Amino acid sequence: MKTYILDGKKPVFEPDIIKWAQWYESADRVVRKSDFELVRDGTVVASASLETVFLAIESIGYGGGKAMFETALVWHGSSRHAREFRCVGDSWDEAEENHKNSCAAAFLGFR
Numbered sequence: 001m002k003t004y005i006l007d008g009k010k011p012v013f014e015p016d017i018i019k020w021a022q023w024y025e026s027a028d029r030v031v032r033k034s035d036f037e038l039v040r041d042g043t044v045v046a047s048a049s050l051e052t053v054f055l056a057i058e059s060i061g062y063g064g065g066k067a068m069f070e071t072a073l074v075w076h077g078s079s080r081h082a083r084e085f086r087c088v089g090d091s092w093d094e095a096e097e098n099h100k101n102s103c104a105a106a107f108l109g110f111r
Contacts, residue, residue, distance in 0.1 A: 005020060010092070029054040029056060068088075070086060071089075087102055
């Protein structure tokens with residue numbers, strides 16, 4: 001398993017697991033977070049969070065490429081508490097774009 005830290009917004013390989021763990025313990029890995037609520041007749045009937053984070057480990061994305069960032073939609077409450085979808089990317093810019101596109105998709109799902 002390859003471990004990474006962020007230097008600004010750039011993933012940098014960190015082979016020392018102790019240094020990586022110390023960084024990971026206090027790092028802010030969130031790229032973006034958006035919360036959604038569906039309100040009908042003044043009552044919240046559904047809510048979800050869309051969060052894009054730096055994984056800090058090299059994962060394999062769809063198509064076999066590196067997945068350094070992940071965007072996931074998580075429903076809250078009731079039986080729908082589950083990950084709805086997952087997008088991956090290998091750069092901060094791609095992660096921000098995935099988040100923006102996922103927000104649009106999540107919004108359409110609430111309609």
